[in-house]
Amino acid sequence: MLVVGAGPSGLFSAVELARHGVRSRLVERAVRPHRQARATALQPATLEILSQAEVLDKILAASEHLGFARVFDLNLRPLAEMAFAGSGCQWEYQCSLPQWHTERILTERLLALGGGVERGLAAVSVEPRDDGVLVTLKRADGTVERSEASWVIGAGGAHSVTRASMAEELAGQTYPGTALAADVRVSCGLPRDGSALIAGAEGYVMLAPLPDKRWVAFVGDLDQREVDLLAHDRSVGAVAECVERRVGPGLQVVDVAWAAPFRMHRRLVARLAGDRRFLLGDAGHLSSPFGGEGLNSGLHDAHNLAWKLALDLRGRSHPGLLASFESERLEANRHVLEVSERLHQLAHDAVESARTGVRPPPPTPAQVAALVRSRSMLDVSYADSSLVGEYVGPGHGAAPLPGPGDRYPGRTALAGTNHHLLLFGGADDAGVTRLRERWRGLVDVADGTTEPEHAGLDSSAAVLVRPDGYIGFRAVPADAAGIEALDAHLASYLVPA
Numbered sequence: 308m309l310v311v312g313a314g315p316s317g318l319f320s321a322v323e324l325a326r327h328g329v330r331s332r333l334v335e336r337a338v339r340p341h342r343q344a345r346a347t348a349l350q351p352a353t354l355e356i357l358s359q360a361e362v363l364d365k366i367l368a369a370s371e372h373l374g375f376a377r378v379f380d381l382n383l384r385p386l387a388e389m390a391f392a393g394s395g396c397q398w399e400y401q402c403s404l405p406q407w408h409t410e411r412i413l414t415e416r417l418l419a420l421g422g423g424v425e426r427g428l429a430a431v432s433v434e435p436r437d438d439g440v441l442v443t444l445k446r447a448d449g450t451v452e453r454s455e456a457s458w459v460i461g462a463g464g465a466h467s468v469t470r471a472s473m474a475e476e477l478a479g480q481t482y483p484g485t486a487l488a489a490d491v492r493v494s495c496g497l498p499r500d501g502s503a504l505i506a507g508a509e510g511y512v513m514l515a516p517l518p519d520k521r522w523v524a525f526v527g528d529l530d531q532r533e534v535d536l537l538a539h540d541r542s543v544g545a546v547a548e549c550v551e552r553r554v555g556p557g558l559q560v561v562d563v564a565w566a567a568p569f570r571m572h573r574r575l576v577a578r579l580a581g582d583r584r585f586l587l588g589d590a591g592h593l594s595s596p597f598g599g600e601g602l603n604s605g606l607h608d609a610h611n612l613a614w615k616l617a618l619d620l621r622g623r624s625h626p627g628l629l630a631s632f633e634s635e636r637l638e639a640n641r642h643v644l645e646v647s648e649r650l651h652q653l654a655h656d657a658v659e660s661a662r663t664g665v666r667p668p669p670p671t672p673a674q675v676a677a678l679v680r681s682r683s684m685l686d687v688s689y690a691d692s693s694l695v696g697e698y699v700g701p702g703h704g705a706a707p708l709p710g711p712g713d714r715y716p717g718r719t720a721l722a723g724t725n726h727h728l729l730l731f732g733g734a735d736d737a738g739v740t741r742l743r744e745r746w747r748g749l750v751d752v753a754d755g756t757t758e759p760e761h762a763g764l765d766s767s768a769a770v771l772v773r774p775d776g777y778i779g780f781r782a783v784p785a786d787a788a789g790i791e792a793l794d795a796h797l798a799s800y801l802v803p804a
């Protein structure tokens with residue numbers, strides 16, 4: 308198993324594989340880790356999967372916790388506020404942390420699990436063979452190694468060599484204009500418990516607190532003169548000039564640790580898998596940073612793939628399990644692009660509103676709640692996946708949400724890497740005993756009523772939670788027919804003991 312690229316997606320992929328008992332080789336072109344803030348937001352749903360990977364404590368300790376997203380006018384008076392509270396997650400805030408810190412924490416976890424990163428080693432070609440993949444690796448000193456891998460996980464970012472080998476295109480659009488991302492210290496009275504979008508007629512600046520009293524700043528729609536200036540000058544003066552032109556002197560940049568002009572994209576490949584190769588993260592999709600989901604969605608790709616690959620390698624799954632990675636993550640990443648697009652548009656609407664003086668009608672509470680869940684990434688659902696099913700017995704109506712395909716709200720309390728079968732309110736004992744035997748080593752059976760989350764079920768029901776914490780199957784009631792349907796569902800993609 309070879310993972311190309313030790314950015315967040317590749318690192319988390321190696322961590323997750325190791326957690327599921329699979330050793331992988333992780334190669335990284337860069338000789339040394341970078342020290343750039345880049346993508347700083349870790350969303351609530353991502354905190355859940357980081358908790359499953361046992362790195363959350365370090366992330367929580369190192370990061371700022373942002374419970375709000377606010378819009379301000381040029382006098383830094385709040386115009387609108389969106390709270391993460393009520394989103395239905397144990398951590399109802401974003402963690403804000405420079406990307407290099409996130410990568411450092413993931414690297415430490417990988418080392419603790421017995422893995423590591425081979426640095427100064429670039430994959431220069433990836434060629435599928437009959438029963439594996441031949442990868443040519445080039446060291447920083449120019450020496451070349453040929454490596455046979457059973458599978459290749461392409462996590463090499465936007466210019467992925469794995470994607471090129473699949474002749475896949477990141478299809479979509481590049482947003483007009485160039486933006487500036489910077490890790491700065493600013494003097495301002497903005498609250499540090501949330502992000503701040505400051506919009507004026509000249510454009511916007513978005514700020515989010517970082518540890519050590521720093522901020523990550525986005526400056527939108529640079530003009531050509533600013534692009535030319537920043538091409539050779541990323542000093543405090545140059546960054547301050549771009550910021551102050553948009554928001555005036557109320558916000559003063561006093562220090563710049565890192566600054567980079569960049570283009571924003573909305574792009575997705577048509578295939579995330581092919582001939583023993585997978586694409587994760589930026590290798591497969593690019594979204595506007597306004598969503599703050601680019602890095603996050605790469606972690607969710609890795610989380611979705613690892614348990615499937617591990618079961619395949621153990622010979623405990625049918626091909627449909629691994630195939631579901633592509634269909635599930637393509638759909639989820641399409642949703643990420645839509646949410647990011649909506650947030651990108653809201654920022655530009657705020658500028659338009661500052662220009663025209665016309666304020667759009669405020670969103671309804673229901674619209675705000677839906678947006679909070681979307682940007683928290685808690686609304687990802689695999690309901691249309693072939694790995695998801697439901698049994699509803701005669702005389703039983705629709706059970707409450709969350710339903711099959713949705714995230715199980717109590718997933719972080721479910722220990723280990725197996726499927727979990729949670730039983731609520733009485734089940735067919737003989738059927739459960741048979742099922743427990745048949746799926747030994749793959750499915751842990753537990754009394755769901757002792758779980759902190761009951762999935763809203765008080766009467767007889769069985770809920771199968773997949774290793775990634777999504778509901779794979781629900782039987783209502785958990786009678787003989789319901790348990791039999793659940794068994795047939797498991798047999799559609801797993802191999803019994």
Ligand SMILES: Cc1cc2nc3c(=O)[nH]c(=O)nc-3n(C[C@H](O)[C@H](O)[C@H](O)COP(=O)(O)OP(=O)(O)OC[C@H]3O[C@@H](n4cnc5c(N)ncnc54)[C@H](O)[C@@H]3O)c2cc1C
Nearest residue numbers: 312314315316336345346429430463464588589596601602
């Ligand atoms: C300058 C900059 C600013 C950004 N700002 C933001 C932001 O403000 N907000 C936001 O949401 N996102 C931002 N991003 C994007 C965000 O960083 C990515 O979404 C995220 O890093 C994706 O993680 P990844 O692991 O998929 O890819 P990457 O982080 O790109 O990691 C890919 C890794 O693979 C390595 N690699 C590439 N090719 C090879 C090869 N052939 N062999 C071996 N190794 C290879 C690279 O060196 C790199 O370490 C920014 C990116 C950059 C570069």
